Amino acid sequence: MAEATPNFDSGFVPGRHIIDTYGNGGFRFAGMSHRGSILMLPSGVRAWPVAAPGEIDRTVLRPVQAEAAGIELLLVGTGLDIAAIDPNLRGWLKDAGVGLDVMQTGAAARTYNILVGENRKVAAALIAVA
Numbered sequence: 001m002a003e004a005t006p007n008f009d010s011g012f013v014p015g016r017h018i019i020d021t022y023g024n025g026g027f028r029f030a031g032m033s034h035r036g037s038i039l040m041l042p043s044g045v046r047a048w049p050v051a052a053p054g055e056i057d058r059t060v061l062r063p064v065q066a067e068a069a070g071i072e073l074l075l076v077g078t079g080l081d082i083a084a085i086d087p088n089l090r091g092w093l094k095d096a097g098v099g100l101d102v103m104q105t106g107a108a109a110r111t112y113n114i115l116v117g118e119n120r121k122v123a124a125a126l127i128a129v130a
């Protein structure tokens with residue numbers, strides 16, 4: 001049986017946005033709230049079908065690869081705890097020209113906001129926390 005491909009176009013909000021709040025299973029940005037994880041890219045914010053660090057793979061990071069020319073650093077928020085990322089995935093991103101920094105979701109959200117405020121080429125993959 002073929003693996004289903006996530007639909008990254010559903011739940012898309014164009015443009016760069018600051019994260020206003022996070023927690024309670026979601027995020028608030030652009031005057032809206034979203035339940036679940038998000039992918040913050042230069043093109044906009046997407047719903048991200050990841051609930052645990054072990055689900056992070058090339059498939060769910062394909063939109064990052066697609067926009068790699070506009071991303072120097074990907075911040076990955078792995079929830080309440082910092083989790084290791086597969087070294088092969090780290091190498092795959094490096095080959096695409098994207099640096100990777102892994103931290104708790106709260107720290108990643110705050111760091112993302114600072115770097116966006118500095119007009120840096122940053123993206124964030126954030127797992128929602130309760």
